[in-house]
Amino acid sequence: MAQPSDPQGPGRLAAGLALVFRYAGAILSLALVLGIAVWGYKLWVRDVTGIPVVRAMQGPMREAPENPGGEIALHKGLAVNDIAAMGEAAGPEERLVLAPQAPGLTEEDLMVQPTAEAGELRPDEDLAGAAPVFDPDRPMSASDIADLADRIAAEAGLPVEAVPGTVAGPDASVIAAAEPQAAQAGPAPPARPALRPTALRPATAMAAAAAPDPEPELDPVRVDTRKIAPGTSLVQLGAFDSPEVAGREWARLNGRFGELLAGRERLVQQAMSGGRTFFRLRATGFADLAEARRFCSALVAEDAACIPVVVR
Secondary structure, rough: OOOOOOOOHHHHHHHHHHHHHHHHHHHHHHHHHHHHHHHHHHHHHHHHHHOOOOOOOOOOOOOOOOOOOOOOOOOOOOOOHHHHHHHHOOOOOOOOOOOOOOOOOOHHOOOOOOOOOOOOOOOOOOOOOOOOOOOOOOOOOHHEEEEEEEEHHHOOOOOOOOOOOOOOOHHHHHHHHHHHHHOOOOOOOOOOOOOOOOHHHHHHHHHHHOOOOOOOOOOOOOOOOOOOOOOOEEEEEEOOOHHHHHHHHHHHHHHHHOOOOOOOOOEEEEEOOEEEEEEEEEEEEEOOOHHHHHHHHHHHHHOOOOEEOOOO
16 A cells, blocks of 8 residues: 655755755855955055065076177287287287378379469560569669659559549649748759659558548546445446456447446456456346346347346
């Protein structure tokens, strides 16, 4: 006779498995929470109290290989290496080679045209038409004076062109009318032959026209010996060999930059450097270094030398 089966057998097995899974999930969740808590605590403690330590590496940083390969250079012919290595000079070389010869001049370069030096005459020149050469250091003889007079007479007969920059001499009729008594007072001295009329000397006329106007005489420049207070702003306009040259430079700058130099005081100071005495040209009257720099910027823009300085 068969036994009836238990209706709660399969359900009881399924309920047991579900209970096991629930306990396993709870244990895993609790372990995960505990792990996160421990990891966060260690991280917080390390950031607050931990000191990072950098340990030095052991051994050399670079190490040459035992067999690098390649070819060793012998440096032949350098006796200094033998002296350093063996303590004595190397022997003479077995083979000596001369340097190649430099390229010479071509036939065109070797051809020289003869030229006449000063005071010489070329073969095709006329000896009679050549002007005689007179030495100013040698006294002139009677024949030299006669030749010179002939030259002056020949040149006086040619028409004279006006040279720019020459000044015409006074009229002879005016001189004769102004001084009648002087013209009648005794015999006139014998006329001496002049070297050349003034109008026939173009070099003298050109030199007189090109001669610069004489520089105006300036008052003596006084060298300032007073002591400047430290921190005073100045500008240096140059260094010169004498105070007079510095004064002329100040006058030139005052003519070019009169508006900028208005209200500025000239200051010439003596200084010495390297055994040489010179004079500094400076200007005072600046409120601060910024104003001195603006002043120098305006002068430098016009190609003038200017350096802002502060007295130490």
